Amino acid sequence: MKTVIFWLALLVVTLWGALALRVQFAQIWPLITLAAAVALVVWARLGPGYGWWGLGLLALGLLGWFFSLTPRQDRDWAADVEHIVRGRIEGDLVHLENIRAFRWRDADHAAEAWTSRTIDLRQITGADMITSVWDNPDIAHLLVSFRFAEGDPLTFSVEIRREKGEKFSVLGGFFRQFELALIAADERDIVQWRAVPRGEEVRLYPLQLRPDQLAEVFLQYVALGNQLNEAPRWYNTALSNCTTVVWQLSKVLSRDLPLSPSLLLSGRLPEYLDGFGVLAGEGSLSDKRAAALISERARAWPESGSFSAWIRQDGKLGKQEVTEGL
Template identity: 35%
Template structure:
């Protein structure tokens, strides 16, 4: 039994060394010195010390084993110290689409949002930048919509919210990475403090139309779902988003592909409401967020099966037809509005019909 427990302990220790070595090598490669030769040399040395610690686990000489493990522990501790000294910044040479930080001023029910993005796109990379300020009356909030965009299969989607203030007035908020000029997105890099966290606050003609009309490599399939919840919870969620946006305006934070991304950020913001959902694996597998909400009765489904709800939520064709129209938000919801109008007329007709 003693030998068995010893072997189990060594196996566990070996797994910990392997995991820490893998993380450490990647951390050095992504966050190490700018000079490539020095960065690769440090990563190689880190890997060699970790390998020596693994080999030492099989040694019968406890002193050699202890020395190798101590060296790996020291180098890992030194790396962690450097890691935690990395600081996010709002002062970098940002890409144009994330160059301007949004913020809000709040006076009772009146929320003025500054720097709402509304680019005029000719292609994904060719556009005329534009931002505007606008005031929103929380008393006029009518609903909240969920937008999901797929480009790599059913399990992964970019998910964001759009707030409906009536009369075709919608404000979209998307949690994304803030990239520097010349930088591209990488999920792996997102684990290693390579991007700042950024809330895109935008007109739907910008943030939705970009995905439906101009993204081609790869193309994106976009769905818009109407959420079902008390409107007061929508107001609380809107205010929570505003608070987070103002906080990031003052103090930047790092984006993380697992813990601080579009869906986990949305889930954390929703904790302000009592109907906040418990954590679910579909929060990570973001493509299944609509199914999660449907299961809990939080999608306006009219009693339809989810497959039909999803089919009706697909808006690419409507968005491409609407393109730059001033009433873009109304047009991408036309099928939904037509069904609502028909249902209302049927209800009115049957209300006056004797049994």
């Protein structure tokens, strides 16, 4: 039995190490070094009988190297994640910097602009959860957009912070390839980009929140942006992504929000929130999903007037004002 456990443990350590090294290094030599180390462990097991010692040293070496990797602020970032939103709070006023206002020509190219804005927390009238699906309907990117009595909505999006030329990788997200970014943007940038040039299926769900909840969730986003500007953090595909961060911030709604498979299958988060009465609107969840779909409307936008007003033009979305919430 011990022999079976040893070989299974060696297999797991070897596969984990190979994946981690493959993500972190473009060269082949780290994998060759790992193969040589594994061969020594096999020899120690079959020869002198020190296989467990060898396996332990191999595992400690890999883990020590992996956890020595530290997130950074000074990489050559892709243009759309070059800046992370930061805010300065003065009473009910929040002065925000690094708000993205790109105007996308296609999925990869845009007229770039970063702006500033002052938000009066007393002017927040509502919030919407936006989901964007590009392939598997069980996996969605999540955004939260705040509406105001005056001025355009402002959207927050937790994303990977890619370097120039990098592409998203689920595997890389498990092995410290990307830092975490919080982007604040206007909807004509971040929602239009996903619905039109990227061709994703985008839904907008109005939320039922009290004024104090709206302000607290907004301030939680500002705090997260400030934290990431001060101390970078790794993105993790399972543990620190757009869904888990939204869940952590949403605990202001109810301190005992339970863990759920929806935190991994983010496309199911509307069902999770609907169970707590957070999604506004009438009818079943299927009715709310149908009413929330804005992709086609976004693609039909005539590129004049307010994009945010256009995607809410049927009178069913975004009209809910502050309610009693939870």
